[in-house]
Amino acid sequence: MKFCAFVILLSFFSLSTFSKSITLSRGEDAVLQNFSELILQKAYQKIGIELKVIHVPIARSLVLANNGIIDGDVSRISKIENQYGNLIKIPVPINHIDIRMFTYNKKLLEKKNNINGFYRMGCVRGLILVEKISTTMKVDCYKVNGHKEGINMLNKNRIDVLLLPLTIGAYFKSVDSKFSTSHYSESLGREPLFHYLHKKHHKLVPKLTLILQQMNIDIYEKTYRDSLKETLSPDGN
Known part of the structure; x- marks a missing residue:
């Protein structure tokens, strides 16, 4: 036993x-x-x-x-x-990852390479490629902890543009009725x-x-x- x-x-x-x-x-x-x-x-x-x-x-x-x-x-x-x-x-x-600029003001997309400090830009904390892009653009980013938080700020006009991965922007466009009317730029940076x-x-x-x-x-x-x-x-x- x-x-x-x-x-x-x-x-x-x-x-x-x-x-x-x-x-x-x-x-x-x-x-x-x-x-x-x-x-x-x-x-x-x-x-x-x-x-x-x-x-x-x-x-x-x-x-x-x-x-x-x-x-x-x-x-x-x-x-x-x-x-x-x-x-x-x-x-x-x-x-x-393919970073785009999302905004409700389509005119801002025409100035994506020389956007000045007057415009308020949102970036998600921890997205390394977004940090690199904002540094190249010489624009200070308002840091948020998540994509949803950034989209809420854009929806409430607390920022003018938001840098997001295209896939994530696509998802929130499909579930957020207001954000579905936003515009996005050509690719600002794409990396594996x-x-x-x-x-x-x-x-x-x-x-x-x-x-x-x-x-x-x-x-x-x-x-x-x-x-x-x-x-x-x-x-x-």
Whole structure:
């Protein structure tokens, strides 16, 4: 009887030992990350790891990942590892970010490259590409903690323009009746997004790299992007 109990206990311990999970973070209203998360769910499943994702403010996500409180960040632009030294980039792009300027004043879009300090610009805290673009434009941004907060400020005329990823703008245009009438600019900057892991999981990097290289991500992405086309008209309305 004792031997049987030992075997059962050993079996349970073995299952627990090989049952692995990874917890990642992403922006709490960053629907852009839905596609990245979809790709990673498939990738981690292929290597037998359960993927859990928590939603937090965008800037906080990087801090949690870098400090090792969670295991990594779903996806970010390249070179953030220069600032967040504990993060390792999986060197296969899994998504992309395309920043646009959203506004209710279409005339402002004609001056996107020389917009002056008179106009009030909103930026979401933690979006590194947005910070780079606003610096290039030499315009101080009013920082907000999330996309929804920024859109609310634009709707209430507290800012004149808002820098957003196109995918996120498309989503809010489909669910916010006022914001659906906003206009958006041509691309101000477009970069691929990469998955980042804390360095304590460095042994997973080769496995994930190989799996992601073998996945036909472009086909997944085309299907996903096509679903957004009805939301966005070609003239930026």
